Amino acid sequence: MVAPINRIIFQKFLQQNYIKYEIKVKDVHNSLEDEQMSLFMMRSRGRGVVSQYYRYDWIQSYLRKLEKKYRKLVRVESIGKTYERRDILVIQISTDRSARRPIVLIDAGIHAREWIAPSMALYIINQLVERQEGTEELTAKVDWHIIPVINPDGYEYTHTKVRVVPVRTDAEGGSGQLGARDRLWRKNRSKIKNSHCRGTDANRNFDLHWNEVGASSDPCDDTFSGTKGFSEAESQALQKYALKYQNRIKMYLTLHCYV
Ligand SMILES: [Zn+2]
Known part of the structure; x- marks a missing residue:
């Protein structure tokens, strides 16, 4: 840009x-x-799950509604709280919990501005839960654990702090090019000690090869990797969850898109 x-x-x-x-x-x-x-x-139009980009509140209540309506198939849990104390929800889809089947783990929205990724996750959830007659093969032998928005603080920030006027925004983080950066915010919203910039890229915050290629140690950068591996609430929650099910998770997908 x-x-x-x-x-x-x-x-x-x-x-x-x-x-x-x-x-x-x-x-x-x-x-x-x-x-x-x-x-x-x-x-002002349709209410389909992929007919628009939904706010996090809507997404949470959609998951809760599915849990109520499909008691046998669906369970929803919080895997932890974000920096701004939002619940990070996972939906578990299983046609037989007692079978302890292999798990496909999916997350989306670790990068706040990549709106289509949470939508994709919602689409998958919708197809597996509400279109069972077409997707029963997909739930016959494996369980699906899906975290549609793993960085809801950042996601909400991109929905609420939209300014498309080109003004400098150094004080709010990012490298200070365009006000449009707020819509194009990528990181979480955590405060960083001794810096006027905010947010860590949770996708650079895992402790494997931490802060090596493609990561930055400058808190004002979009790829800031945090003060240490797993310093962030969001990456910690994912780590804890993945470890809990480590013997059953056979596939892990993280949804991203080009921005
Ligand atoms: Zn991404």
Whole structure:
């Protein structure tokens, strides 16, 4: 993403270095405004689980509703609380709990701005639970444990702190390019000692090869890896849960998207 003021310099740089380029989005500001407009339109339309990007409250009550309606098939638990004290919910889908079958573990939304990932998780849940006649094969031999939003603090932040006006936002974290960064917030919302920037990338916070390639030790960066491995509530919750079921988890999927 290049600010208009830097466009010419940036294009020159690419040309001088023989780097081929292609513009994918001409005006990010515009596309974020379009998104706001279509969110507004969607709210007045259908109620299908993937007909719009839902707020975390809605997602929580959807899971609870499924638990009530499909008592045998569904169980919902909190695997821990976030920095801002939100519950991180997992939905367990099993046609026979006593069989202790292999588990497919799925999480989504560890990166706040990647909205389509939680939607994908909700779609999978919807298909497995509410469309059982078409998906019974998928639940016949394995259990599904799905955490549709593992970073709800960040997710809510991208829904509520949307400013598409290009202003500097250094004080709130990020590298301070565009106000649009709030919609494009990636990390959780935890405070960091001795820094004016907030948020750790929970997906850089696991302690295996912690803070090596693709991670930053600068709290103002989008890929800040935290003060140490598993310093964050969200990654701790996932670790604890994965260890609890380590003998049965045979597949782990984490849903992301391009932003
Ligand atoms: Zn991601």
